[in-house]
Amino acid sequence: MTEITADVEALVEDTDLPRRLKDEVYDVVEAREDVSLEQVDEIARAVEARYLDSRVDPLDPVGTVSAQSIGEPGTQMTMNTFHYAGVAEIDVTQGLPRLIELVDARKTPDTPMMTVYLDDEYATEREKAHEVVWAIEATKILALGDVSTNVADMVVQVNLNEDTLLERWPTVGSVDEIAAEIAETIEDALGVTTTRQGTVVEFGPSKPSYRELLQLVEELRDITFKGIEEVTRVVIRKEKMDDDEEQFVLYTEGSAFGDVLSIEGVDTSRTTCNNIHEIYKELGVEAAREAIIEETMNTLEEQGLDDVNIRHLMLVADIMTNRGTIESIGRHGISGSKESVLARAAFEVTVNHLLDAAIHGEVDDLNGVIENVIVGKPVAIGTGDVDLKMGSFSTDAKASDD
Template identity: 45%
Template sequence: MLTERVLSDLTKAVIARDKVKITKKQAESIIEQARVAFARARIDPHEAAGILTAQSIGEPGTQMTMRTFHYAGVATVNVTQGLPRIIEVVDARKIPQTPTMTIYLDDSKRSEDDSKNALEAKKMAAALEVTLTKNIADLNTDVAQRRLVLNLHKGNLKQRNMTADEVRDKLGRALRLYIEADKESNPKVLTIVPGRQTESDKDVIPSYTELLQLEDKVKDLRLKGVPSIQRANVQLDDETGEYYLSTIGSNLTRVSDMDGIDRSRTYTNNIMEIYDFLGIEAARQAIVNELKLTLEGARLEVDDRHLLMVADVMTSEGAVRAIGRHGVSGTKHSILARAAFEVTVNHLLRAGIVGERDRLTGVAENIIVGQPISLGTGSVELYYVPREN
C-alpha cells in the first residue's frame, strides 16, 4: 500500500518532467511500477536489519578522515567534519564541538534591491552577535581613585550598530550603578565607582576587592546580542542570490523569537537544541540530516534506510539517546547484552543483587550462551517428517 507521501512525491516527479496531464492508464502504470519497486526494496521478515546497518555505516566509516575542521564558505566559520562529527551525533552530545546556525531572513526583510538586502543582513548579524563591554571599550582600573574607566571605541560601536548613550544606559540598568560620562551626549569616556548608585553619592569609598569584582563583572557583561552566538557572518547563496547568515555558536530558541527571521528555513547543527525546541520528530530528522551531510562531505555513499535505522533507535523512547552504555546499549532489557558492551562486572553484580532474569530474546545474549539467534534461519523452527513407504 502506497502512503500519501509517496503518492505526493510521484505527482511532483511527474510535474517535474513537464507532464501536465496523464491518462488514467499512465497513472495506473506509474502506481503499479512504484508498488513493484516498493515490494522489491522491502526487507525480508526476520532479516538482521541492525547488523546490516552497522556494517553499512561501519565499513565506509573506516575510510573517513580524522580531520576535525573544514571551512564552510568563509575562513572564519569552522565546522567539525569526518569521523569526529559522526561520533558527536551518535553520542548525542549536548553541545557539539563547533555549534553553528544557518539563518535566513523572512519576506519582510527582503526586497528587489541587492544592496538593501545586504544591509538588512548586516543589521541582523549585528543584532545576533554577542557584544561584551570589552568588545567596544578599553577598561582601565584606577586603583588610586577606586574607579573603573571605560574608553569607548567609536569604530567598534559603529560596527556593532550601537551608540555610546545606549552603552551607558545598558551598563546603568545591568549594574544598578551611576555611570558618569565626560559629556551628556555621545560620550567617549565612562566612569563607574563601585557602590555609587546616584550622582549625589560622591562620598562612597569602595574597597579594593569591590573594585576588582566590578572589573570582572563589567568586562564580560553582555550589552547586546543572542547568548552563545559569538559571531554572525553574512554570506551570499550563489544559486538563489539570497543573503543569509552563518554563525559561530547556536541558540535556536532565542533566534527563533527574533523578528525578521524565517523560522521555516533556520537550521542548527545542535541536535539537542532541535529536540528541546521542536520535539523528537524534528530531532530524528536532524540526526539523519547530519549523518548524511557528514558522509557526503567525505564522499561516502550510505543508503538512507541505514541512517533512518540509527535515528529510529536513538529516538524510539521519546528522547534522544546516545548509542553507548549511557544510552541505547546501557538500557537494553538483556543483562548479558548490557554486560557484553561495557562495565561487565557492574551489570552482572547489579542483576544478581536484584534477581533480574534474562529471557535470551536478542542477538548478543544468544551468541554468548551458544544458542542460535532468533533472526534469519534461526527465526523459524523446521522439522523433517519422513514419509513411510
Template identity: 50%
Template sequence: MSISEATIDSMISGLPLPKTTLATLRKDVVDVGVTKKEMEVIIERVMADYEYACVEPCEAVGVVSAQSIGEPGTQMTMRTFHYAGVAEINVTLGLPRLIEIVDARKTPSTPMMTVALVKEYAADREFARNVAWEIEATHIEHLADVTTDLANMNLILDLNEKMLLQRGIGVEAIAEKLEAGLGVKVKIPSEVANQIIVIPKEPLYRDLLQLAKNIHGITLKGIEGIKRVVIRKDGEEYTLYTEGSMLKEILEVEGIDLSRTSTNNIGEIYEVFGIEAARFAIIKEASDTLREQGLTVDIRHLMLVS
C-alpha cells in the first residue's frame, strides 16, 4: 500500500540534500506511489549517489575545472564560421570564442542576436520582413544617391522610391532626421519628386565635404548597431538573425518574443537582466562552443568557473 504524502514528507524532511533534489524526489515518489519499505530503499540509494557525487574536502576544484576546460580547448580550431547556415552572417566560434567568454570581454568580436517572433505571427514572412526593417539600421546609402553640387554648395539626395516603400520611410521623415542629426537646413523641392537638398551652415567647400561624409553616419530608421538582419525559416517559423547586438533596444520592438530572443553578448545580458542571467549565459555559451567542436566537458566545471 502506498504511503501518504505526510509520511513521505516526514521521511525526507531531515535529509541533507539540496532543496531542488528534495523537491524532485518528493514529486517523483508521490507520482509513482511507493510503500514505506520501497521509500527507505529509494532514500538509501539517493543518499549513496549524492555522497558519491560530493567533492572530497580540500580538493582543488578550481584547478581541476581549469584543466578540464583547457585540455580539450587545445584541440579547438581558430576560425570564423557561418552561423547556422546563414551565409550572410559570421560568428566567432572555437578557441577565440572560448577565450572571449573566459576573459569576460565586454563586446564579442562578432556580436549577433537570434530574434524570435511572437507565436501569433511567427509563420508570416511579410510580418518577419517588416520587423527586420524596424530593426536593421537604415542609412542614406540604402535609400539615395548623394551628389555634391559645387555650383550651389549643397548636397542633392535622389531617393529611390522602391527602397522608401520597402523600408517603410517617407521623404519628410528622412528630412527631419537629417535636419536634427546634422543641424543643417534641409529643403524638399516641389518640382522634383523624391529629392532632398541639404544645405550646409556656411557655403564653404570644406564644410560641404564634411557634410557629405557626416550624412552617412545618421541612422534614419532602425536600431543603430544592427548592421544587417537575415530572415531564415526554422521549421514552421521565421527567425531573424542580426549582425550586431542591441538587446535592450530590440526587446522594445513590437512583435518580438522576449522569452525566445537571445544574444551572444554576455555584457549586454548582464546590463539588462543582471548577474545571474549573465552567469547562465556564460555556461550556455561555453557549453555550446565546446559542443560545436565535438568536445564534451562536464557542465559542473563550467558552472564553477562562471
C-alpha cells in the first residue's frame, strides 16, 4: 500500500479536480503498491484531462438538451399506470404517469409507498421484524375479531380473537390487558360506555335507536387501534444486501414517512418513500432533490431507458429545488414564473399572460431561447452569443509587419 505523503498530496491538490475526484485519486494511489511520484502525477493529470473534457462548454444550451434527452425517451414509455414491484406485490405507479407525477410535484402520489429498512436484530430475526410490521400497519378493530349486532338488546358485540391478539402483540403477556385497552379506545372514539366479559366487548347507543345502532357499527369500521392510519398494508421480504448479508425489508401501501422514522427498529438512514414532499418536510430540500433524481432515474430504468444520462435529471431536480422548496415544472411553478412574458405565454394560457403583461406594462428583454425564437432573432446561446467585428488596418502597418 502506497503512503499518501506531502509530495503526493501536493501533486493531486494542484489539479482543478473537485474534492470528490481528488479523494478517489487518493484511494486509487493508496490501493496500489509502490506507485512513484511520476505515476501519481500521470494519474492525476489523466483524471483532470478527462474531467475537463466532460464539462459542458460555455454557452451550451443545457436546458434544451436536457428537455430533448428526457422528453424523447419519455414518449416511448408504456402507458401502464400500475405494475407489481418485484415480488413485493405492492401496486406502484410507473411509466409516463409516474414521470408526470414527479415533474408536476404532486402533493400526494397516486400510489404512495415506503421502503422500510430495519436495524440490528430487527433486520435478521423474523419475529422482531414482525413487531415493526404491526407497529406500522394500521390495525382496525374489525380485524381483531367478529362484530355482531343484537337488535333485541340494542347492543353491538365485538368478539375479539385471542390468536389474532397474541400474534399482533407478541410481547404482551395478557390478552385481558389488550381487550381492556381496545374497550377504552372504543369508548374514546365513539363516546359510548362499554361492558366487557373476557374478550367480548359490548356497547350500544344511549337511547334505543336502530339507526344509531347501525351508525355505531359503521363508525367502528374506521377506528384504527394500532399502527399508522395511512398505511393499509405492509409486505415483508428477505433481501440480499450489498455485503451479501440477507435482511428483512418492509414495503408499505400508504405513506407516513415522519411517523415511521420514530418507530423502534427502523433504520432511518436507509428508509425512504416515493412522496418527495414528505421527504422535503422531514429531511429538507437537499434530500428532496436526491429523491427526485432517484425516482425519475428508477422510472426510466424500469421502462428500459437507462441510457438517459443522470446529469439531465440532476438539472431538472436542481431547477425544481433551487429556491429552497419544491416547485413543479408547469404553469403553476417554474414555467409560470419566468421573467419573460413571451416565454410564459408560449407555454400555456397564452392570452391571459399577454393581457396581464399589457395591463401591468411589462417589458420583455428577449434574453432567453423561447422569446428569441418567437420574434425571429438569433438565440443567445452557442455561436449566437458571440459577436465578431472586422477591424480595419492600414497597408503601412501590414507592410511593417511583413
